Each structure stands twice: as structure tokens, then as C-alpha cells.
Amino acid sequence: MKVADLVKQIEKKSSVLSVGLDPVLEKLPRKFQGQKSPLYDFSKDIVDVTHKYAIAFKINTAFFEAYGHRGWEQLENLAHYIKEKYPDILLIADAKRGDIAHTSKMYARAFFEQMPFDAITVNPYLGKDAIMPFLEYHEKWVIVLGLTSNPSAWDIQLIQEIDTRDYIFEKIFKYGAWWGDPDQIMFVAGATFAYKLQQIRHIVPNHFLLVPGVGAQGGSLEDVMVFGLTENYGLIINSSRSIIYASSGDDYAQAAEARAHQMQEEMAHQLEIFRKSKRSF
Amino acid sequence: MKVADLVKQIEKKSSVLSVGLDPVLEKLPRKFQGQKSPLYDFSKDIVDVTHKYAIAFKINTAFFEAYGHRGWEQLENLAHYIKEKYPDILLIADAKRGDIAHTSKMYARAFFEQMPFDAITVNPYLGKDAIMPFLEYHEKWVIVLGLTSNPSAWDIQLIQEIDTRDYIFEKIFKYGAWWGDPDQIMFVAGATFAYKLQQIRHIVPNHFLLVPGVGAQGGSLEDVMVFGLTENYGLIINSSRSIIYASSGDDYAQAAEARAHQMQEEMAHQLEIFRKSKRSF
Numbered sequence: 356m357k358v359a360d361l362v363k364q365i366e367k368k369s370s371v372l373s374v375g376l377d378p379v380l381e382k383l384p385r386k387f388q389g390q391k392s393p394l395y396d397f398s399k400d401i402v403d404v405t406h407k408y409a410i411a412f413k414i415n416t417a418f419f420e421a422y423g424h425r426g427w428e429q430l431e432n433l434a435h436y437i438k439e440k441y442p443d444i445l446l447i448a449d450a451k452r453g454d455i456a457h458t459s460k461m462y463a464r465a466f467f468e469q470m471p472f473d474a475i476t477v478n479p480y481l482g483k484d485a486i487m488p489f490l491e492y493h494e495k496w497v498i499v500l501g502l503t504s505n506p507s508a509w510d511i512q513l514i515q516e517i518d519t520r521d522y523i524f525e526k527i528f529k530y531g532a533w534w535g536d537p538d539q540i541m542f543v544a545g546a547t548f549a550y551k552l553q554q555i556r557h558i559v560p561n562h563f564l565l566v567p568g569v570g571a572q573g574g575s576l577e578d579v580m581v582f583g584l585t586e587n588y589g590l591i592i593n594s595s596r597s598i599i600y601a602s603s604g605d606d607y608a609q610a611a612e613a614r615a616h617q618m619q620e621e622m623a624h625q626l627e628i629f630r631k632s633k634r635s636f
Numbered sequence: 637m638k639v640a641d642l643v644k645q646i647e648k649k650s651s652v653l654s655v656g657l658d659p660v661l662e663k664l665p666r667k668f669q670g671q672k673s674p675l676y677d678f679s680k681d682i683v684d685v686t687h688k689y690a691i692a693f694k695i696n697t698a699f700f701e702a703y704g705h706r707g708w709e710q711l712e713n714l715a716h717y718i719k720e721k722y723p724d725i726l727l728i729a730d731a732k733r734g735d736i737a738h739t740s741k742m743y744a745r746a747f748f749e750q751m752p753f754d755a756i757t758v759n760p761y762l763g764k765d766a767i768m769p770f771l772e773y774h775e776k777w778v779i780v781l782g783l784t785s786n787p788s789a790w791d792i793q794l795i796q797e798i799d800t801r802d803y804i805f806e807k808i809f810k811y812g813a814w815w816g817d818p819d820q821i822m823f824v825a826g827a828t829f830a831y832k833l834q835q836i837r838h839i840v841p842n843h844f845l846l847v848p849g850v851g852a853q854g855g856s857l858e859d860v861m862v863f864g865l866t867e868n869y870g871l872i873i874n875s876s877r878s879i880i881y882a883s884s885g886d887d888y889a890q891a892a893e894a895r896a897h898q899m900q901e902e903m904a905h906q907l908e909i910f911r912k913s914k915r916s917f
Contacts, residue, residue, distance in 0.1 A: 417739045421745040424705045431705055458699075461660075462701065469701075469703070478732070480761045482788030482790065500761060505766075507764040508762060512763075515799070517797065520798065526791075526792070
């Protein structure tokens with residue numbers, strides 16, 4: 356996929372929604388308990404009711420690894436199911452990998468060859484070496500962790516450099532923009548720091564930002580869209596728990612659909628305001 | 637396991653060797669090609685010939701993930717095999733995980749409950765939140781990436797902070813020492829920056845360091861031991877490729893054993909010098 360394909364999806368669906376799939380067995384409706392592939396079955400149901408409103412699905416690999424090789428097999432099956440049935444929707448592996456080049460190459464094989472992901476989240480602590488092996492794949496993205504949504508993001512990411520006075524997260528956005536163009540690199544930018552999206556847009560005016568932290572983690576959808584939208588929209592806003600656990604009863608699918616629809620409508624509203632503001636220039 | 641158990645192993649074997657298991661199918665001797673579980677079978681052979689010289693086995697998870705759920709199943713079987721047959725040897729998952737607490741918890745389940753690893757490498761870019769869920773397990777270690785062995789480690793890790801003038805890697809060692817004591821936290825410190833081990837020892841005099849980069853990546857064993865050894869030894873020096881690929885012929889096991897033995901003898905020599913230097917105080 357390329358940026359142009361994402362723009363097409365955003366305009367067609369009036370949405371920048373990514374549905375995050377983080378299934379925890381104990382939290383799933385009772386009918387999934389004791390099933391053979393509960394993570395797959397549940398996630399598939401969520402995908403099938405939310406795809407109309409979503410431009411991306413983000414699978415959090417930890418939630419599958421926690422169930423061993425049977426979990427990994429469900430992860431594989433889910434990735435293949437989504438990419439075959441909904442080829443226009445961006446499929447993200449939220450795996451936060453990253454190692455020396457020799458090892459990152461093997462991670463790239465796992466997510467881009469063994470499985471049909473379009474994008475993978477990568478941790479930049481090891482620098483460029485950790486990123487490059489993923490960029491050798493055509494029409495795939497590396498989503499570099501820039502500014503994350505958790506409280507202790509401050510520990511490292513908000514340290515200020517002595518020479519440039521840049522914060523570490525700003526360095527990462529600068530590096531990332533050198534490492535690859537918007538068809539190769541995106542960034543994670545947490546919604547809990549929405550006001551910082553202005554600063555980030557100054558550094559990467561055209562790169563897509565994957566924004567977690569709206570909903571369960573407390574970030575504001577409106578703030579993110581006001582500060583983050585750009586010429587090619589440039590935003591993918593993820594919501595996981597508030598959609599997939601909208602109801603823990605038998606109506607989990609309808610509740611998830613309703614919640615995704617509601618988010619899409621809020622997004623459509625902000626997109627409309629954004630379009631009007633552009634016309635007024 | 638605890639530090640005291642590691643010290644016992646080091647003294648018993650006169651070794652600080654970790655054997656790294658990074659099997660790449662195409663590089664394995666011909667007899668493994670086309671087998672059902674080649675990564676497991678090969679790694680098991682390596683483990684069985686090198687355990688006499690090793691105080692740790694470090695499994696690089698990327699090399700198993702690259703082969704999908706069948707790779708993951710071999711990873712599980714290998715971890716169980718090693719821990720059952722060689723319970724006194726430290727078993728490290730070199731997985732470089734790390735995410736918000738809600739997700740790190742799931743990674744901890746995967747490596748500390750589903751599999752019997754004693755330790756896991758964790759990336760500190762997200763700060764304390766990424767580390768804490770792993771520390772809830774008794775007698776398990778988090779090995780925090782401090783200073784890595786790859787060329788682009790400079791990109792982030794050698795940025796200097798404006799207020800304290802600390803380098804980022806120094807901040808990480810300081811944070812890590814607050815997050816947990818030597819029975820809970822270790823650090824990755826690359827051999828390619830051996831001269832920096834003095835600086836690191838100043839910050840963490842008693843924490844164990846896992847040192848990759850000796851051998852294929854060019855670090856010097858002698859330098860690492862001279863600069864890194866401390867009261868409780870505090871070093872685990874890893875070698876992967878130079879041991880497991882010592883020969884690509886049918887004598888792969890003998891060659892791996894010989895190489896591990898040779899490294900152990902070099903380590904024993906340095907340990908002897910270290911002990912003498914301590915007595916002379």
C-alpha cells in the first residue's frame with residue numbers, strides 16, 4: 356500500500372479509525388471460553404462488523420504471544436483473513452520490534468513474508484540499524500515509536516539534547532524523516548500528548564501518525580484531529596479497548612459496531628471542519 | 637534464579653560464557669534441511685555440547701518467529717528442554733520487548749509463564765511502565781537495553797542530556813538501578829564499546845551486564861573482562877555466530893564445542909588474573 360491508497364480509504368469512509376485488536380481471553384464473552392481458537396474467532400467477528408468504519412486494523416502481537424504457539428497460529432490466521440477479505444484496509448502489526456540489523460531482518464521476514472502485514476511498529480532505541488531491514492520491502496511501512504501514550508514516556512522521550520535543545524522524541528521524528536519518505540515511514544504519536552502534535556507536524560508535515568491513547572487511555576479525539584490533520588490527512592487514530600470491549604455480553608459485536616460507528620461519525624465531523632478550513636484559505 | 641546462583645555457576649565452570657542461539661535455517665548443516673523441527677534439533681545439539689562451558693543460553697526469538705507458529709513451537713520446546721535438562725544455567729529470551737504496562741504484562745506472561753525463561757531483554761524507550769510488569773515475577777530478571785553493540789547505537793544512546801550532561805545510555809543505567817536491585821535487573825552493554833564499561837561500572841557497580849558483540853561483531857573479550865568484572869563477577873559474555881556456525885559441516889557440534897571450550901579457557905585465564913588482582917589489595 357501507499358499513502359495514496361490510505362487517502363482514498365479516508366475519503367471513501369470519512370474516517371481515520373484504526374480498530375485495535377488486543378483480545379484477552381478472560382475478558383471475552385462467555386461463548387468463547389473453552390473454544391479452540393477464541394482469539395481468532397472473536398477478532399474476526401470484530402473485524403467483520405467494524406470494517407465499514409475502519410481504515411486500519413492494528414493487531415497487538417503480545418496478546419497472541421501470551422497464548423504460546425497456538426496464539427501465534429491464531430495471529431497468522433487473523434492476519435491472512437483480514438488481508439484477504441479487506442485488502443484495502445491497512446494491516447498493522449503492533450509488535451514494537453527492533454534489534455541489530457542481522458536480527459531485525461528476521462523480524463521483517465516474520466511480519467512481511469510469513470504474514471501479510473502492511474506495517475509494523477518499530478522501537479528506535481537502537482537507531483537506524485533496527486529500522487533499515489524493514490524498509491527493504493516494497494509498499495510496506497515502518498511505524499517508528501516517536502512519542503508514546505504512557506505516563507513514563509517522559510523518562511527517555513522528553514529528555515532534552517545539550518547541543519540542539521531537541522527533545523529525544525523530536526530527534527526521532529527528524530531521524531525518521533531522513534530514513535524514509537511518507538510512503539515508507541510513519542510514526543507513533545500518543546494522543547495523551549495531543550498538544551505536542553503541533554510541534555511534531557512542524558518536523559514531519561506529511562508523514563502519517565498512528566495515534567493510540569484515545570479512549571481507555573484518556574486522549575481527546577478532537578484535540579488530536581485539530582492538531583494533527585494535514586494536507587494528506589496524515590492521521591490514523593487507534594482505539595482498542597473501547598471498541599472491542601464495548602460490551603462483554605452476547606451483544607459484543609453490535610456494541611463494537613455501534614462504538615466504531617460513533618467514532619467514525621465524530622471523525623467525519625472533524626474532517627468536514629478541516630475541509631472547510633482549507634477552503635477558506 | 638538469583639545472583640548467588642550465577643556466582644556459583646561462574647566459579648564452578650570458570651566461565652562467564654553465554655551461548656547465543658540464533659539459528660538460520662539456510663545456514664544449518666545439510667542434514668537439517670527438510671526436517672520437521674530443524675531449529676530445535678540443531679539448537680539442542682549445540683546446547684548438549686556446550687553446556688559444560690556455559691553459564692547462560694540466550695535464545696534470540698526473532699530467529700524462531702521468522703518461521704511462523706512452527707518456529708514458535710520450536711522456541712517453546714527448546715526453552716523447556718534447556719530448563720529441564722540444565723536448570724542451573726540461566727535461560728535468556730533475547731526478545732527486546734517493551735510496551736505500555738497493559739501490553740508488557742502480556743509479554744511477561746508469554747516468556748515467564750508460557751515458557752520457563754529466567755530473563756528477558758527489554759527495550760527502555762517507553763520508560764518504567766515497560767519494565768515493571770516483568771518485575772512482578774519472583775526470581776526472574778529484566779535485562780534492560782543500555783548500550784547496544786550496533787553501529788547506530790550512537791543515534792539515540794549517545795545523545796547528551798542538557799541538565800545533567802548524562803548520555804542517554806547513562807540515564808538508562810541510573811534508571812535501571814532505581815527500578816530494581818541486581819537480583820531483578822541486568823543490562824545489555826555492548827562489547828564494541830568496551831572502554832565505556834568503566835563508566836557503566838561507576839553507575840552500576842553490582843548489576844550483571846549481558847555483553848553481546850564479542851566475536852562476529854568485533855568486540856575484545858579481554859577488554860570486556862578487564863573493564864567489566866566486579867565483586868560478584870557481574871558479567872555474562874555472549875557469543876552466538878562464532879560458536880553455532882564454527883563449522884557448517886557434519887562436525888558442527890564438535891566445532892561448536894571446541895570454540896565454546898576455547899572461549900571458556902580465555903575467560904578462565906582472565907578470571908584468574910582478576911582473582912589475583914583482588915588478593916593484592
